[in-house]
Amino acid sequence: MKIYVEADYLSLNRDNEELCGDKVEIIRTEDFVIVVLADGLGSGVKANILATLTSKIIGTMISMGASIDEAVDTIISTLPVCSERGIAYSTFSILQIFNTGQCYLVEFDNPAIIRLVKGRYVDINREIREINGKVIKESRFFINVEDALVMVSDGAVHAGVGHILNLGWQWENVKDYLQRIYRKDISAKNICMLLLEVCDNLYAKKPGDDTTVVTIKVRNCLQVTVMIGPPVNKSMDKSVVSNFINEDGKKIVCGGTTSQIVSREINQEVITTLNYFDKDVPPTAKIEGIDLTTEGILTMGKALDYAKKYLSSENTIKDFLDLNKQDGASKLAKLLIEESTSVKFIVGRAINSAHQNPEFPLDLGIKLKLVEEMASCLKQLGKKVSLEYF
Numbered sequence: 001m002k003i004y005v006e007a008d009y010l011s012l013n014r015d016n017e018e019l020c021g022d023k024v025e026i027i028r029t030e031d032f033v034i035v036v037l038a039d040g041l042g043s044g045v046k047a048n049i050l051a052t053l054t055s056k057i058i059g060t061m062i063s064m065g066a067s068i069d070e071a072v073d074t075i076i077s078t079l080p081v082c083s084e085r086g087i088a089y090s091t092f093s094i095l096q097i098f099n100t101g102q103c104y105l106v107e108f109d110n111p112a113i114i115r116l117v118k119g120r121y122v123d124i125n126r127e128i129r130e131i132n133g134k135v136i137k138e139s140r141f142f143i144n145v146e147d148a149l150v151m152v153s154d155g156a157v158h159a160g161v162g163h164i165l166n167l168g169w170q171w172e173n174v175k176d177y178l179q180r181i182y183r184k185d186i187s188a189k190n191i192c193m194l195l196l197e198v199c200d201n202l203y204a205k206k207p208g209d210d211t212t213v214v215t216i217k218v219r220n221c222l223q224v225t226v227m228i229g230p231p232v233n234k235s236m237d238k239s240v241v242s243n244f245i246n247e248d249g250k251k252i253v254c255g256g257t258t259s260q261i262v263s264r265e266i267n268q269e270v271i272t273t274l275n276y277f278d279k280d281v282p283p284t285a286k287i288e289g290i291d292l293t294t295e296g297i298l299t300m301g302k303a304l305d306y307a308k309k310y311l312s313s314e315n316t317i318k319d320f321l322d323l324n325k326q327d328g329a330s331k332l333a334k335l336l337i338e339e340s341t342s343v344k345f346i347v348g349r350a351i352n353s354a355h356q357n358p359e360f361p362l363d364l365g366i367k368l369k370l371v372e373e374m375a376s377c378l379k380q381l382g383k384k385v386s387l388e389y390f
Helices: 044-063 068-078 171-181 188-202 234-245 256-266 297-311 317-324 328-339 363-380
Strands: 003-012 022-028 032-040 090-098 102-108 114-117 127-131 134-142 148-152 211-220 223-228 250-254 270-272 285-287 292-294 342-347 384-389
Touching: 003 022, 003 032, 003 188, 022 044, 022 211, 032 044, 032 211, 044 068, 044 090, 068 127, 068 134, 090 148, 090 211, 114 171, 148 171, 148 188, 171 188, 188 211, 223 234, 223 256, 223 328, 234 256, 234 342, 250 256, 250 328, 256 270, 256 285, 285 292, 292 328, 297 328, 297 363, 317 328, 328 363, 342 363, 363 384
Parallel strands: 223 250, 223 342, 250 292, 342 384
Antiparallel strands: 003 211, 022 032, 032 090, 090 102, 102 134, 114 148, 127 134, 148 211, 270 285
């Protein structure tokens, strides 16, 4: 079974704190993905240092083949001791997911991870044991496509204490809410965003504790291939288009000249539209056999803006809703950001002769920069990205 593990997280800092006392580490290898959520004692700088050291040490050691016993021993002997409380303390959750779907979960004093199987809660069998005086919960289980796992720090299950709710938002409430919002096509980032918005509202926008949500969602692999720009040598048109068409997954063509080349080589008409869903984004077109056909530089530039907002720690619900709009940039961004698991860019280096006059800058440099920035954003989201130039 070949699966893709989509992992993302969002955090709220405690009110009036510049640093978050929670830290998330996501490590990807060829064989597995490791996700660590650490919650440092207290808040602010001290908590941030404790959580950062914990997540980095655990993530690195487990990914290098160390046992959980070795990792916990190292943490206990490494963490600085708090001068006020006399203890070195950071809670943590560790999840290792192999390409086979096998999971290894270790939890130490964090709220229990929530497992959703096709949107419904399913309990995880846990074994309790002690490592160097620390009582941990250990689990091994399998996950499948459409399953999701959600980690939360204490701030999520305490949301509302002293504000809207007397006892805070309990773990059961979080579990029930996740079951309500889950749908097959929801992204990991969207789950984090929706849950964190509720927590923030329960805190009346003044969080009483650092609050972090980590979502891991299992999906089928989907490659998206983007052809943008004509090849520098016209004699290459046929072979480049042939390679493009024979790629697996979904296919996107960006650029008017590129669309004409693809249309000619596969003998399918370009059907243009005049539907302006966004005044700043040119209309899309249709080519039989191609999943999305858009204009080039303007559309890619706008899609890149969406990608940067998506990655930003200051994003809002609106930034996610933008991906559901009907203009070309929104559709392009959604395919690349939320639907793809790997992306291949086929980039033509021919210079558009229509832009060779004093009123227009050379579009080649702009195009290459946009594609490279988009590739960088997608890599930060955990996608496998490759670029080929012709």
